[in-house]
Structure formats: structure tokens, C-alpha cells
Amino acid sequence: MRLRRLTLQHFRNVAFADLALTGDRHFFVGSNAQGKTNLLEAAGFLFALRSFRTADNRALIAHGQPEAAIACELTHERRGDTRVLIKLRPGGKEVTCDGERVPRLADYLGHFPAVVFSSQDQLLVRGSPGARRRWLDLALAATDATYFSTLQAYHRALAGRNALLKRTASASELLAFEHPLATAAASLTSLRAAGIATLSTHVAETYNRLADSAEPAALTYSPDTAPLDAPAWSALFAKNRPRDLVMKTTLAGPHRDDCELTVSGKPARDFASEGQQRSLALALRLAEVEYLATRTGVQPLLLADDVLGELDPARRRRFWTALGENRQVIATGTTLPDASLGTWQIFNVTTGSFAPS
CATH class of the missing domain: 3.40.50.300 (P-loop containing nucleotide triphosphate hydrolases)
Incomplete structure (x- = not known):
């Protein structure tokens, strides 16, 4: 293009x-x-x-x-x-x-x-999980309509459940949102795992070129909760209701997922040098380029x-x-x-x- x-x-x-x-x-x-x-x-x-x-x-x-x-x-x-x-x-x-x-x-x-390379990209390495999650969601949603619709369904159900938690709703009211939330959570974690598996290959390759093979880098999926099927997610949300009602929000689920970045097997956020972090941020964007080109043609x-x-x-x-x-x-x-x-x-x-x- x-x-x-x-x-x-x-x-x-x-x-x-x-x-x-x-x-x-x-x-x-x-x-x-x-x-x-x-x-x-x-x-x-x-x-x-x-x-x-x-x-x-x-x-x-x-x-x-x-x-x-x-x-x-x-x-x-x-x-x-x-x-x-x-x-x-x-x-x-x-x-x-x-x-x-x-x-x-x-x-x-x-x-x-299009892929934007910005000085703010370093937050993808050393910032909060939310920044990395947004990067992942945008990359996957741009190439997969199913991912986009699943992400939307999950956040609609999550917003509904959180609204009920804030007003201390009954279990039957919460259940009405937990069923679609569980269905979307199962699909979302499965799609994320598959997407990250592909993106991780591109990250390793692009970082290798930027660092001239000095040290290996990796991207791995770090879910908030181990991926479950829909019935297991439903059971988890039901189990967590008392705690969530106290805190007035849903404390577990894909909305708290992360992607772990490592250099030479160590967490990049804590152990990578400034130059390594900058190279890794660029590698993430270059991996996004390769992923978009491959998936969209x-x-x-x-x-x-x-x-x-x-x-x-x-x-x-x-x-x-x-x-x-x-x-x-x-x-x-x-x-x-x-x-x-x-x-x-x-x-x-x-x-x-x-x-x-």
C-alpha cells in the first residue's frame, strides 16, 4: 500500500x-x-x-x-x-x-x-500491562473480525457485570452477565494465545536483527488466569462473586492479561538495559508490521x-x-x-x- x-x-x-x-x-x-x-x-x-x-x-x-x-x-x-x-x-x-x-x-x-513507531513505545516494555494488552488487541483486531467482535462482547459483558457489582446486585442478576462473559473469555484467551504464538516468532527475529544476534528476546502470553473453557470460566466468576461484590469490580479475567517480554531469559522490564529496552520496543512494532502484512496481504x-x-x-x-x-x-x-x-x-x-x- x-x-x-x-x-x-x-x-x-x-x-x-x-x-x-x-x-x-x-x-x-x-x-x-x-x-x-x-x-x-x-x-x-x-x-x-x-x-x-x-x-x-x-x-x-x-x-x-x-x-x-x-x-x-x-x-x-x-x-x-x-x-x-x-x-x-x-x-x-x-x-x-x-x-x-x-x-x-x-x-x-x-x-x-499502518504501524506507528513512537518514543512512547518504550512503555510497551516497562509500562503497565494495559499498554501491552492494548498493543496486542489492536494488532489482532486489525486482522481478525472474530477477535474484534469477541473483544467487544467481552467488554460489554464485563461493563454490565461491574455495574451490577457496584450496586450489590443479586446472584441471579450477575449470572445474566456471567454467561456471555465466560463464553467471550474462553474465546478471547484462546485467540490471544494463538496470536501471541505467531507474534513471538516475529519479535525474536526482528530483535535478533536489531541487536545483531547479541542476545535473544522473547514474547510470551501471561494470562491473568490459565485459559479455561466457558463452563470453567462461569464457575470461576461464580466463585469470585463474594470478593468481587466487596471490591465492586471483576478482579479476574482476560481484562487483566499481560504479555511478558524477556531478553536473555530475564524480564526486560527489570533487567534489560536502556538500549535493549529501546530495541525491544522497536522489535515489537516491527513484529506488528510483519504480522499485519502476512495476515492481510x-x-x-x-x-x-x-x-x-x-x-x-x-x-x-x-x-x-x-x-x-x-x-x-x-x-x-x-x-x-x-x-x-x-x-x-x-x-x-x-x-x-x-x-x-
Whole structure:
């Protein structure tokens, strides 16, 4: 997949921009707080219908404006030449693809894969389980409609049970939500185990390239509760009712799962060096790229937001090499990339304006 034109209007500090992208590698250079990340955020929104920086879409609309717009023209392995338009308003968003409105997220998600490399990715290694769980859910949901619907069903049932726990509901009332919760929990843990088994292979391979075989890395599934079938989950939720009623929330289940990352067999969060953690965070994103490409048959767009500043030169070169030559990369930074890394289309960024170099 190739993004050929990106147009923004009233998106954060970008009043208007219309960028024609030529070739496969594009670099936006400028000082901090000029709008480089805003551009990547807009490009990423086109493909995920969500920002990688905020959950509040109102923050994306320029101050004083009623709406923002993002449009793109792209060449797609399956769809051919395609146009996407997104209008963001305080009350929601409107998406059209080739002139037809997209009514549901499930009808759009996964068709236009993109992977964002951000400095915040280190939280995937040393942050809370929630960050790793979100990464996993997004990767799996983007390629598997069954996973997406199962995840939705689980969280609907979980929200219903938690609401009842907060008002000390009866066992019969709780049971009405525990049955669908148990069914979804059994499916979700099974799908996660299978997905992580595939992703773990990609993580090991990509980290090996970044670290030049210096030490092995691994990704493993660390479920909150050992995977169970639906009847066993139902029994567990029933057993936990007294404790959950006291705490007013569901304390056990897939919503507390984690993925364990190790380097040389030791937990990366506690024992990996700063450089190893940064390389492992990049390896997770590169594994996501390989996973999406394999599952969808579409090469993801790669968006790299000033992620390499603190890597040593050797690992930095290996990262660019690991991206592959047949993928489109849009990157940002305060200094230009090394000339040895190939030819880049350069844009200079100043206060929300983008000037070709």
C-alpha cells in the first residue's frame, strides 16, 4: 500500500496542507512543536480511525473551528486506487471510502494497515500491562473480525457485570452477565494465545536483527488466569462473586492479561538495559508490521516519529534496514537522516506548514 497524497484542514496546528508523496521514503524535518508529529498523527488516523496520542478527538480540531478534515489518495494491493475522507467533529467522526460512507468501525478496520513507531513505545516494555494488552488487541483486531467482535462482547459483558457489582446486585442478576462473559473469555484467551504464538516468532527475529544476534528476546502470553473453557470460566466468576461484590469490580479475567517480554531469559522490564529496552520496543512494532502484512496481504504504511535519537549508530542503521525496501516510510526528526540510508523526499516543517526541500 502506498499513500500518494495527504490533505489536512484545521487539524491541530495545520490550517491547510496538501502533500504529494513521491517514492517510498519521506522525511519531515524541523524543530520541536512545529507540527511534524501532527502530520503522522493524521496519517495514522486514516488507517486506524483513532489517534496514537489522545483518546479525545476534540483535541484534533483546531481551536475555534467546527470540524477538521483528513483526506488521502492511496494505491492499495487489493482495492487499487482508493480515496478516503474523514471529517472530525466534536460529536464524532464521518468516514467515506471512494465516496461511500463507512457505517461501522468493523467494516473499515484492517483494510488500510499502518504501524506507528513512537518514543512512547518504550512503555510497551516497562509500562503497565494495559499498554501491552492494548498493543496486542489492536494488532489482532486489525486482522481478525472474530477477535474484534469477541473483544467487544467481552467488554460489554464485563461493563454490565461491574455495574451490577457496584450496586450489590443479586446472584441471579450477575449470572445474566456471567454467561456471555465466560463464553467471550474462553474465546478471547484462546485467540490471544494463538496470536501471541505467531507474534513471538516475529519479535525474536526482528530483535535478533536489531541487536545483531547479541542476545535473544522473547514474547510470551501471561494470562491473568490459565485459559479455561466457558463452563470453567462461569464457575470461576461464580466463585469470585463474594470478593468481587466487596471490591465492586471483576478482579479476574482476560481484562487483566499481560504479555511478558524477556531478553536473555530475564524480564526486560527489570533487567534489560536502556538500549535493549529501546530495541525491544522497536522489535515489537516491527513484529506488528510483519504480522499485519502476512495476515492481510497488504504492506502496512510505516510512521516513525523521531524514535531513533537515543539508539547507537549501529542499531539505528539496522533499524532502517529492518524496515525493508518494499515498504513506504514516513518519518520525522530534528535532523536529516543519514545519506547512506537511501533517497528521501524531504519536507521542512515550520509552524504547521510543510515545504518540499
